[in-house]
Amino acid sequence: MNKLLISLAILIFGLAACSGDDHASQSSSGEGQKTKSVKLVLDWTPNTNHTGIYVAKEKGYFEEAGLNVEILMPGETGADQLVASGKADFGISAQEALTQARVQDIPIVSIGAVIQHNTSGFASPKEKKISSPKDFEGKTYGGWGAPVEKAVISSIMKKENADVNKVDIVNMGNTDFFTAVKRDVDFAWIYYGWTGVEAELRNQELNMLYLTDYSEKLDYYTPVLTTSERMIDNHADTVKAFMKAVSEGYQYSIDHPEEASEILIDAVPDLDPELVKASQKWLSPKYKDDASQWGIQKEEVWQNYADWMYNHDLLDKQLNAKDAFTNQFLPENKE
Template identity: 65%
Template sequence: MKKVWLFVILTLLLTACSTDQSKESKKKAELEKIQFVLDWTPNTNHTGLYVAQEKGFFDEEGLDVEIMLPGEAGADQLVAAGKAQFGISAQESLTAARTQDIPIISIGAILQHNTSGFASLKKNSIESPKDYEGKTYGGWGAPVEQAIISSLMEKEHADANRVEYINMGNSDFFTAVERDIDFAWIYYAWTGVEAELRGIDLNMQYLKDFSDQLDYYTPVITTNEKMISDNPDTVHAFMRAVAKGYEFAIDNPDEAASILSKAAPDLDEELVKASQQWISPKYKDDASRWGEQKLSTWKGYAEWMTKNNLLDDEFIPEDAFTNEFLPK
């Protein structure tokens, strides 16, 4: 008799489990499938997305979001072509893309201020752009790099022609700066924080400290014009979930870091935690809400790009971004 009852109980448990799994599969199938493409490998710029995924914020909005790596095509191209509904870009690349009729729009600023700048080992005594004279810069060969370095040096009446440029691609910053170059363009939230953990002292010249026009939004969340016109409710739902994710990361940096580490286990957990502590207050910073963008910021950087002959055609800043889909 005991064996009979044990068999009955096990059968009921298995049936219940199967039913739950069936309900879960059905629920998942009913969610709208969304593809989101990153700009790079996962890092703390992206934490709010992984929080929204882990905490079920996307599910609550009826979305099943797949977070993808960009591959060779790049996030802007994938979003513009509709092969991903949303992605990550930066104001500098989106501005150039818009002048080439690439129909992507920024729908939220991940960071309120530009946290990038030129970094060098402290022992090299590069304390201002004037000290770039006679030094070697390692970058990725984009025209904007020379333009920014030249504009910063001109402000200090330094000779920009005395900088040597090396295309170092994806080479490791720490290896390159010890062996091949004197300074490079980094995002402090990742490479700068890693230097702190390694006990390496850096000198930094943040772009925003030298020009308001260079305090642009990097990175931003994008979608394409067709998505906005055809599926505005989906865009609203997506941004509600993403905003909750970043707000959670602002208030709970340690837990948010753990969520990112779980989603991307190849990352150095100590670096993720330290970077998250550094960057979390900067997501919203002095804005009234996370994601907010200002027309003056879009205008200012476009004016700088135009002055430095970096735009191929007319740029209309009002068409490049919107705050419409941010939660009120």
């Protein structure tokens, strides 16, 4: 979560320094067939949000689609900036970051929702006794310094007539959640599918306040797959091939969570196997959830969250939601 907003800030101020060249390139295979090499930048270190991508690579779905996909870490530059500048062809972002980017006229587009509903929220160890937003008063929140944090905390506290000014908001940067709540923080914003599941494995009881329990406008897409308008305009066939393979990868992860987790573990040996397997079991049903197919996005979800951001002074102008996302590259667009 924090990496996305940090990356957005870098994106807005650093985009002008980047080249606009596309990175998609063609090479010949040993059989004389043309394959296109493309770059995909993750939003964070590899985790189960990304399993479908690693499955698509390992199971040969990218190869079948005529693609050679290089998976990159975001580094300090950030996925959004690399995609917008043409330094990468595809990326992982989130609706909140892409919305702010679009309002700044940065030409990136969401081409698929990795998870259908927002699984993030405010977590705290049970002993902190934070069971509702009212309990935030007098407590310390550890965040990453983005305006959206205070706005979200304030909006859900108002539902209980609580005062956000009674919350001590500090910047904990990239400090590990479990370290932070032991040291000087009472609660933080997490994705349950990774940090929450890790807490279960640690036998650390959490109170979890999901954003979706307090406002349907906070049920936005996070994370999402992105590309640039340039790729859509000039390499639509590549985008379509990429999304076909990725869709197959996530569908496999939905149908075979245990096997999919093993693929991710083999691809990224530094990950904790127990955490990956438990996280994958929790997350696999949530990739598609109640949608007609994996990856589908709705305009009302984009509009609702953009309206919420605008009404909380997080956007300088209204978002044109129709231009921020597309379902056209999904293999079976049923909407």
